[in-house]
Amino acid sequence: MGQALKEEVSHGDSPIAIADMSGAATNMRVKLPAICLVLQIILIILFGVLVQYNHDTDAKLWHKGNQSDYENDFYYRYPSFQDVHVMIFVGFGFLMTFLQRYGFSSVGFNFLIAAFSLQWATLMQGFFHGFHGGKIHIGVESMINADFCTGAVLISFGAVLGKTSPVQLLVMAMFEVTLFSINEYILLSLLGARDAGGSMTIHTFGAYFGLVVTRVLYRPNLDKSQKRNSSVYHSDLFAMIGTLFLWMFWPSFNSAVTAHGDDQHRTAMNTYYSLASCTLATFGMSALTAHDGKLDMVHIQNAALAGGVAIGTAGEMMLTPFGSMIVGFLAGIISVLGFKYLSPFLESKLKIQDTCGVHNLHGMPGILGAIVGAVTAAAATTEIYGGGMKDVFPDVASQARDSFKQGGLQAISLVVTLGMALGGGLIVGFILKLPIYGSPSDTICYEDSIYWEVPGEEETHDDQLTTVRAEEVEKLNS
Amino acid sequence: MGQALKEEVSHGDSPIAIADMSGAATNMRVKLPAICLVLQIILIILFGVLVQYNHDTDAKLWHKGNQSDYENDFYYRYPSFQDVHVMIFVGFGFLMTFLQRYGFSSVGFNFLIAAFSLQWATLMQGFFHGFHGGKIHIGVESMINADFCTGAVLISFGAVLGKTSPVQLLVMAMFEVTLFSINEYILLSLLGARDAGGSMTIHTFGAYFGLVVTRVLYRPNLDKSQKRNSSVYHSDLFAMIGTLFLWMFWPSFNSAVTAHGDDQHRTAMNTYYSLASCTLATFGMSALTAHDGKLDMVHIQNAALAGGVAIGTAGEMMLTPFGSMIVGFLAGIISVLGFKYLSPFLESKLKIQDTCGVHNLHGMPGILGAIVGAVTAAAATTEIYGGGMKDVFPDVASQARDSFKQGGLQAISLVVTLGMALGGGLIVGFILKLPIYGSPSDTICYEDSIYWEVPGEEETHDDQLTTVRAEEVEKLNS
């Protein structure tokens, strides 16, 4: 154990914690390789059996047609995909590095479970959405959808951050991706709901699923790790890298899978103004709710993003920049108030230990987004949408339903999502409670050195002077 | 005040500074929420009254035409927009994190004033450029222009960094965006000048406006904060994140609003070579001007970007890569010399305390860029531009003026810009001098903990040993 042990000692944990650390409980020597390599081999086999290039990625199929190479969907989706990809890996990954001793795990486990989830999501979503003649056809749009599904898993990760082993996280991801795909299928295919930016399917689902899981995994003695459940100066700056990449690329996220043309364009713009408005609300509320008027980094890092969440469903609709800014404004206010007043309540009364405050960033703004989407859909008229109705509300355009019914189905979709998230989280929570995953004990949560080789501190001036002085003290003592 | 007070004490400020900090002067409890929320509500109302989707973002209008969805301007501007967006929020934000105790404010206030400015700029620029039937029509191009205008505000922010309150910055942004829009209107619409990458409208204007503001706000006792007006090892690495994202995406910045086709392509390429050339000049000059040949991070972080500034006006012209490289080379040399010799002079003689050295990165290279643009415009011939003349110099192509006159108007534009910046900065500087904004006193500039909850230091090995040793000393004393 060597260096890691010393490291741990140097952070002042009790001997019990250290003993725990060296114990077999959290040792990943067998469990992690087993699950990583076995899951990957299963994925490879399933891809071999089930997955095929789609029309736009297959050399033969593409060249059969008369279309120009410039019409390939790659050019109209791939820039959005790359922005989404950055959000998933750098955005979510660095957003969670705010903890002082959990940066390796935040970025690293985010990396691991995202790399797994996107593969597994390709299969599960393909099974529900892209099954043609027994094969799943894939291309850039399925890649975006796989990244989206991964986003939901990473939201749930935020709720349990610091308290779970990587094996536990992979198991959670496996189940959550499956449930996500079922819920998405019910919403988009069965109910014909619209949710391009995933206020419901991604944010509401991911947040409430994660909150129930963390409730089931409640740790009564987590206060023993409390001193590490906070940031240091530079960890807060690393987290801002995550925040900003999420904020900047959110317009691409919400518009990545909307219809081409005005739809993508409008969605990106609505999201841009919602986020800007949300940011001012966040700064204002952060100073207002602090007793000394000082800004809280937690709010800036998180609540400023709520405007992107809350515009997820309605972003493609004719909400107008005016409407988008109102939505962002409300989202920012709700989110800061949630961090300030609701999170402590949830923790003390409902025993929900929500490390990253996903309820404030994804949960409540997600519900707000679903409601805004339902209302905006119910208010849709041909007067406003013209020929564009068929892209935004195809069922209304085809007169299969009227706007009001579309709005109603949007509202039902929210209820379904909450039900799936709560029920699914409950079951998966109990599965994750089994004492077989090597999760840390209450005294050593939020600590990288359990699962990572952590380097020692830089040798500094201080150390040397300290040594000199220590020797002097020694001499005086003798 | 609790932790923040201890924090401050731990940084060794005098009791006076601490008293100051706890005083009402810098308390943002009322001022910041008031300005943020009121401004945002005003913006929302104005957007509601004035702003509409343009042809490419409106569902009805877009679907009236026969055009293909693939022709939507989204696909030809949005990737550039996203690059510009990254420059504004991550580029400018992190570039200013070089200060050891001002990272939260650098990234955070950058975030705040950018989120405000882009909304306000949409209105002001729309009022001057995009007013149709009493409504402002917006789409991706207006989003890019709003981000551009925001860039100018962030340049000015660099000049006053560490010495201003967030309320003061928002007030500055409000006025500067307005003046920027007027100046831009005079240059582009009245004078018919070309300035796609904003050497004049963005860089020269932003720099000289900020320099005059910081001159008016001159702080005679700023040396009392001198020890915090420097970097530490990791803050310099954070700043390099900003530098590199600015450097890499500058080709997108300069080409974001040029005409489609060869123009965007050429502009990006000219900028690419200008920046590469500038980088070698910067490294060379940095080592040359140091007495021991050691490179200075300030030069690398800033002067290497001057090649992007200086090619802002002429980038879209037929400057050739050869010409671009000469421009970049000169910009790098001027900029390093400015940091080395001119900035100390400006501070000691002209009382211009330019925190980030915006005069060296944006001011002088901006003027160089304007001059290069004027000369290149004057030298334009149909021989060289062929049918492309109408995209680069529409007034020359339509024979409304000849190349030489175009060059002259470019030069006049520089003069107008300098006048607007100096005059505007003077007035706004005096407005910002009012003692109502909660700006920090001279002894506590460059310090996050005035406006932010700053986390404590990580508990380290040293602390513990220190405690042990302190106890030993105690024992020896008794």
Add this chain to the structure above:
Amino acid sequence: MGQALKEEVSHGDSPIAIADMSGAATNMRVKLPAICLVLQIILIILFGVLVQYNHDTDAKLWHKGNQSDYENDFYYRYPSFQDVHVMIFVGFGFLMTFLQRYGFSSVGFNFLIAAFSLQWATLMQGFFHGFHGGKIHIGVESMINADFCTGAVLISFGAVLGKTSPVQLLVMAMFEVTLFSINEYILLSLLGARDAGGSMTIHTFGAYFGLVVTRVLYRPNLDKSQKRNSSVYHSDLFAMIGTLFLWMFWPSFNSAVTAHGDDQHRTAMNTYYSLASCTLATFGMSALTAHDGKLDMVHIQNAALAGGVAIGTAGEMMLTPFGSMIVGFLAGIISVLGFKYLSPFLESKLKIQDTCGVHNLHGMPGILGAIVGAVTAAAATTEIYGGGMKDVFPDVASQARDSFKQGGLQAISLVVTLGMALGGGLIVGFILKLPIYGSPSDTICYEDSIYWEVPGEEETHDDQLTTVRAEEVEKLNS
């Protein structure tokens, strides 16, 4: 020398090291400005004589045709270019910041040699590939290729990281770019090999070239710098910024210069799945090969990227996602095993001091990629590729050769590349061994303060208390 001297002393180097540092040996006052400015002036002159806008960037040429502005290649290559650009400057730059005292040099020298290499590569590659009537025609595709060539130089930089002066690195870049261009010309033009993502031309070449150079520059007493040849907590997080941007944008890298349409689309997707698969393999192997099951940041930072390297040649082929995932899986396993077992062997037995482990990330995975490419090429049939054969294997489509021969030529290309890299590295290594470049002595490798002004440490609480206590000790002593 002042601050830098104190800084150095504070890091505990022996007096000899300090003397060395202040000596003329590593002083860059003359050498670095000379080489930077002279090289840049030569580049400018050569660009003036040789380089012209190509059809898509020239105002006159572009407007002669009848094509739409939307058909300009800018729109189909530039987003990929920007992703590649981020990989070169932020990806490679930050990946190497893992060293505790070498962050300025990692990011800074990466910046310098990349800015030089891309200009020089434009000329060398243009000479071999884009020479028309005595002129080199350039546009976005040549910019991507120049960045690619730069990538090879940066790989070699990884092998010699911490042990070379910036002057030495520029000289290495000058020769390596030249040899790269010759090798690329032999492979792509003479042998007609396919290598869109550069498994051979970039990764294998760059790695083995760098390994031979570092072998020739073998430092027997490098153990005296050993304490700095390791990471600290935050330096590992900075390195993850590099890792993730490389990982996320690798699909753009491999697809940046493939044929338009299905080819780019397929290449990006194959790379995406290869990398995801590689990541799970890397985490599994990292835990498996650690005696206590703890993950090693070195593996996550590097081996997780091997899947992008290994899919470089075959990515554009009809490898299927299934095949891509197998390739990524193998690459991850090989790479972790290399870091764990082969690198120590190479260092102790073959005297190859490979700072970043480029043999594990680029060398072996590059060879694997070349082999996979050869096999996949040999297996190509019209049955599978249909009309797309002409884009992937033009010589097979035109029946100039059959698939089996194409595979054979791919294999020969690997051999040629290895020969060029080993031979070239040997010669250039001896050139770089000349004692004229100001490289550091064995005792002060991996140290920024030789070539950079390094800021002091932040003044902290500890320092003050320490001082107080030191005074107390003093008093007690007297």
